Amino acid sequence: MQDRKDSDSRKLLRRLKDILAAPGDGQHRMDQITHHIADSMGTQVCSIYLFRDAETLELCATEGLRPEAVHKTRLRLGEGLVGRVARTGRFVNTGDAPSEPGFRFMPETGEEVFPSFLGVPIQRVGEKLGVLVVQCSDARQFSEDEIYGLEVVAMVLAEMTELGAFQGSQSDCLPQSHRFPLMFRGTTAQEGAAEGRVWLHEPRVVIANPVGDDPDTERARLHEGMDRLRQRVDSMVAAADMGGEGDHMAVLETYRMFAHSRSWLKRMEENIQLGLSAEAAVEKEQSAARARLEMATDPYLRDRLHDLDDLSNRLLRILTGQGTDTGAQMPDQPILVARNIGPADLLEYGRRLKGVVLEEGSVGSHAAIVARALAIPLVIHAERITSEALNGDPILVDGDQGVVHLRPEDAVAAAFRDKMAMQAEAQSRYADLRTLPATGTCGTTVQLYMNAGLMADLPSLEGSGAEGVGLFRTELQFLVRNHVPRRGELADIYRHVMDRAMGRPVMFRTLDIGSDKVLPYMKPQDEPNPAMGWRAIRVGLDKRGVLRMQLQALIRAAQGRPLHVMFPFIADMTEYEDAYRILMQELARERRLGHQMPTDVRVGAMLETPSMAFAPRKFFEMCDFVSIGGNDLKQFFFAADRENERVRRRYDTMNASFVALLRQIVARCEEARVPLSFCGEDAGRPVEALTFAALGIRRLSMRPASIGPVKHLIRRVSIADLRRLIDEAEGNGLTNLRRPVTEWLARQ
Structure with a gap:
């Protein structure tokens, strides 16, 4: 019985293959396809709905419904049973369609005499293309074999759509892709x-042969491709020089486990048995797995979607010979x-x-x-x-x-070109300010530094007019490798950075990983709130070998020059004390080994948690400098995840309560006579930067392109006058300072 069903499925797919190869327009092909599917499955109705746009489905072909409804009947995404299939990416199977939740009666189609309904999505690796529907006049539910068979047919239709088999033209009513704005x-x-x-x-890999002529041949091709894939994955794991056991090895072993999965191979073999080619079988399973994992609530399972996608794409490129080049x-x-x-x-x-x-x-x-x-x-x-x-x-x-x-x-x-021209003109004006100080009309000067993280950044140091690097993100050298960098490699990088700075100070922030920055060779921590979890200095103090190695590299890179080291995400004074102690130990060790020492060592902390605004005075006295990490400080102060678009823009840096927090930090630093800077996206926004300067923050660090606009504004106004305006606005009980500040600037 199963062999007969397999044979029927292969016969239908061969018909579809012949239709694809035959001359004719897209509408003619779809009309033929709906006829053959209805005939093969023994149903009175087969219909194809395609997306007209991202939210609208259109009946584009049918066997059994009224022909005049074609290109007239449309549904919104999620509307009716067809819209439900399109929205969820999952089939709907019922013997009594009118009783189903969300059912929509479309009288123009004449479908009221066909209560049985089976709809499956036409999709390609997460891309929703449409819905394939069969209907019957007798009240029946379709079997698992029939559902699976129709999904296989829908997979072939998806590939035919990708190949342009149903491409619309100016003379018909089919959707046209890749043409309009x-x-x-x-x-x-x-x-x-x-x-x-x-x-x-x-x-994207283009599958030119979605239908397989011989299951045995396609199965052999699949096995050959799987062998090559597994060999490449095994070689990649073996070649990964990552220093022995650890979380990174667990990540790669999980990846290898996917490649050797027997259930993955079995499901693809079942697709081939029904008539798909090897590559179409891979893509069908990839689409099905993506649909399953996207519905998962477990973040670990959702992360595995990327592994499965990567492996499937590698296998498809092996089978088709289509490399990334x-x-x-x-x-x-x-x-x-x-x-x-x-x-x-x-x-x-x-x-x-x-x-x-x-x-x-x-x-x-x-x-x-x-x-x-x-x-x-x-x-x-x-x-x-x-x-x-x-x-x-x-x-x-x-x-x-x-x-x-x-x-x-x-x-x-x-x-758009007009906008770009205006921006270019403004930047050329800012270039004239490059050598001038950021001094307000009142005589107050603000130091403007740039953020960096790559050697590619350093040419901007001279061209932007920055006085130094207020934040050098050392984690990028870890993120772009598939193994832990060696001490010598890091020392060379840090030495080149100092060389390119040509005597200007560079604040090296030690490794800030975790949260949204997970190393390729580090197992992601399954934390409910990673931004508040195991990250930055917490990782450094737990994995002291890496922290020590990085500090040794920085010391050796200095070679008789000043060294500035900054520890990230300090939330308690004891963390800073521990990190400071480790740095002092490494300095003593390097001195004993006879290495050339820095002429001066300045040690600072990133203030990114509200707790440190209330830290003991001793903390500020221990620091040679403090840098406010504005991005993190704001998200913790407002309890608004900066990765969450629904909330991150709701909270303003110029909210009076946040300004009060900054005032307190400024006062604490002035009391301890420790230099204070502000680093983050807001430092590069002219209005916010000017406000920070008025609050008493005399060093700002930003992306190089922002230095010109910020300096331009500072040089045109009195920072002292703005300070008085802010004091008055706060005294009047205003909850947000943006409006009075911008109105004052407009008057200036």
Whole structure:
């Protein structure tokens, strides 16, 4: 019985393959397909619904429903049973459709005489393309075998859609893809604007033969591909020089376990038995697994989705011979478009890129950190852009607004170019201020420093007019490797940084990992709130070998120059005392070994938790300098996760209560006579930067591109007058200072 069903399934898929190969337009193909599916499954109705846009499904072909409803009947995503299948990505099977929750009666289709309903999604690796439906006049539920068989057919339809078999034209009513202008609203991860051409980080594998002629041959191809995949994964694990056992090895072993999974192989073999080719079987299982894991509430299981996607993509490239290098030439002014990307890959592209657009990511992700270092705009959460974009498509990236225009209309492109021209003109004006101090009309001077994390950042030190590096993120050297860097490697990097600084101070922040910065070779901690968990100095004090190694590298890099070391995420004075003690021990050790010592060592702390605003006076007296980590301090003060778009923008830096906290920190530092700086995104926003200066913070550290605008504003106003305005506004009980400050600036 099972063999007969397998045979029927293969016969139907061969018919679909013949339809794909035959000449004809998209509408004719779909009409034939619905006829053959209904005939094969013994149903009176078969219908294909495709997405007209991201929220609208349209009946594009049918066997059994009224022909006049084709291209007339439309449903919103989630509307009716068809819309439910599209929204959830899961089948609906019922013998009494009208009794189902959410049922919508569509009288124009004449479907009221067909109560039995089976709908399955037409999707391709997370990309929703439409819904395939069969219906009967007798009240029956379809069997598991019938459901599975229809899902296999839907998989082939998805591949046919990708191959353009149903591509619309100007003369028919089918949806047309990759032609019209599209706008994507995402999230700003790095400000700036760029115009260019799309460059897809990982061009999608095109499966030209979704139907297999011989199951035995396809099964053999699958096994051969799996053997090659497993060999590559085993070699990758064996070659990973990561210093023995540890969390990083557990991560790689989990990855290897996926590659050797028997259940994964078995499910793909079942797909082949029903008539799919080896590569189509891989992609069907990838789509099904993605649908299952995306519904999981366990964050660990959801993280495994990336492992499974990566392995499936590797296997598909082995089977099809389509590598990541397709031979396509990177266009001029390339804008990278990807689902997600790691820091190493992004660094490999380097400054050739004019911008980056991701479907996933976060404002604190590795990619965002590297994009800031490269000073290129980055927009994240641009949903479905990898499905819509083609290599070479014109694209505009507005990192200031978090908006992307794909294939923009002429009027949109012209307005965008005007905006870019205005920004370029402003930057050229700021260049004239490069050698001038940031001194207000009242005589108050503010030191402007830049943030950095890569050697690529350092040329900006001279060009931006920065007086030094207020924050050098040392974790980037750990993030872009698949093994722990050696002490000698780090010493060379830190030495080059100091060389390029040419005598200007560089504040080296020790390793700040955890939370949103997980090393590739470090097992992610399953923490309910990682931002408040095992991260930064907490990791350093628990893994003292890594902290000691990094401090040794910094000491050796100094070579007779001053050294500035800053410990991150200090939440209790004892943490600073422990870290300080370790640094002193390493200095003594290096001196005993006869190494050249720094001429001066300055030790500071990042103040990123409200607790340290109330720390004992001794803490401030122990520090040679203190740097406010504005991003973290604000999220903990307002209890608003900065990775959560629903809440992070609701809380303003110029809220009177947050300003009061900053005042207290300034007073504590002045009392202990310890220099204070502010580091974070807000330091690079002119209005906020001017407010910080008025509160008494005399050093600000920001991205290089922000130094010009901030200096320009500071030099035009009286910081002392603004201080009096803020005092008056607070005395009047205002809950937010933004409006009085901006109105005062407008009068100036």
